Amino acid sequence: MxxxxxxxxxxxxxxxxxxxxxxxPKPSPAIYVASLADYNNGVLHGKWIDAAREPEAIQADINDILDSSREPNAEEWAIHDYEQFGRWRVNEYDSLEQVSRIARGIAEHxxxxxxxxxxxxxxxxxxxxxxxxxxxxxxxxxxxxxxxxxxxxxxxxxxxxxxxxxxxxxxxxxxxxxxxxxxxxxxxxxxxxxxxxxxxxxxxx
Structure with missing residues (x-):
């Protein structure tokens, strides 16, 4: 042969x-960001954020979460959940630049x-x-x-x-x-x- x-x-x-x-349908990657000051005091204070945007836009939403906290020193945050990232695993302290880059690629392709x-x-x-x-x-x-x-x-x-x-x-x-x-x-x-x-x-x- x-x-x-x-x-x-x-x-x-x-x-x-x-x-x-x-x-x-195109995926819509999102992350759930929580205020750590609230979390450490037993309060879940955070929200889902559209991740397929520029890092600055994501950071602005995170700032809103921290600014609306009842904790006086709400300055730290972490990613506690994510969805529609496919095989990519988002870690708690991944940089917004990386999260944004991956999410925008998934949303487009x-x-x-x-x-x-x-x-x-x-x-x-x-x-x-x-x-x-x-x-x-x-x-x-x-x-x-x-x-x-x-x-x-x-x-x-x-x-x-x-x-x-x-x-x-x-x-x-x-x-x-x-x-x-x-x-x-x-x-x-x-x-x-x-x-x-x-x-x-x-x-x-």
């Missing part, structure tokens, strides 16, 4: 990402952005949004589906038609083998989508 192996490179076109995910940030442990998430676009290969049911789409876009099956007719029935592209080798090479990273399928990212961009 002949096997055609292909790995994504900068110079070659990538298959079009699955489009069905684009119709899903969906949970694929959260998965990407999770894969790179936040390092890539501090880069320009172009890094996400360069890395994201799409949402697919499997790596094999990605490879089949890539092969179709590059015309691999059509190339088989150029073989002598008596050989065509004996030559197949082993998509599963390509998918396995591509995954094992480390050139791509995959993240399971809890709702089915997976997100695929290029790691060597």
């Amino acid at each position: 002949n096997e055609t192996h292909h790995e994504p490179t900068e110079s070659e076109p990538q298959p079009k990402a699955a489009e069905h995910r684009e119709t899903d 969906g949970y694929a952005y959260a998965a990407w940030a999770d894969v790179f442990d936040g390092e890539e998430a501090s880069c320009d949004i172009d890094s996400f676009h360069e890395a994201y290969l799409g949402h697919y049911d499997s790596v094999t589906d990605y490879v089949e789409q890539m092969a179709d876009d590059l015309g691999y099956e059509q190339q088989l038609d150029t073989l002598p007719e008596h050989l065509r029935d004996y030559v197949r592209i082993d998509y599963a083998a390509i998918a396995r080798d591509l995954h094992l090479s480390g050139d791509i990273a995959t993240v399971d989508d809890p709702n089915g399928g997976l997100w695929i990212f290029r790691t060597n961009h």
Whole structure:
């Protein structure tokens, strides 16, 4: 059996990402911020804040929480809860710059952005949004589906038609083998989508 192996490179076109995910409702990441002076005195004083905004806007809402506290020294705060951040985990004392950056990426690009940030442990998430676009290969049911789409876009099956007719029935592209080798090479990273399928990212961009 002949096997055609292909790995994504900068110079070659990538298959079009699955489009069905684009119709899903966009997430609205939010954080619950509480005044620590109140919390330490047994009072829950805080509110949910839209996190997909500039850090200054988030800080203004936090200032409102602290200013409305009945505690005389309400100056410290912490993130006590969060929602719609996908796979990204927001910690109690994460910087507003990081929270804002991740939240805005998720609001614009969906949970694929959260998965990407999770894969790179936040390092890539501090880069320009172009890094996400360069890395994201799409949402697919499997790596094999990605490879089949890539092969179709590059015309691999059509190339088989150029073989002598008596050989065509004996030559197949082993998509599963390509998918396995591509995954094992480390050139791509995959993240399971809890709702089915997976997100695929290029790691060597």
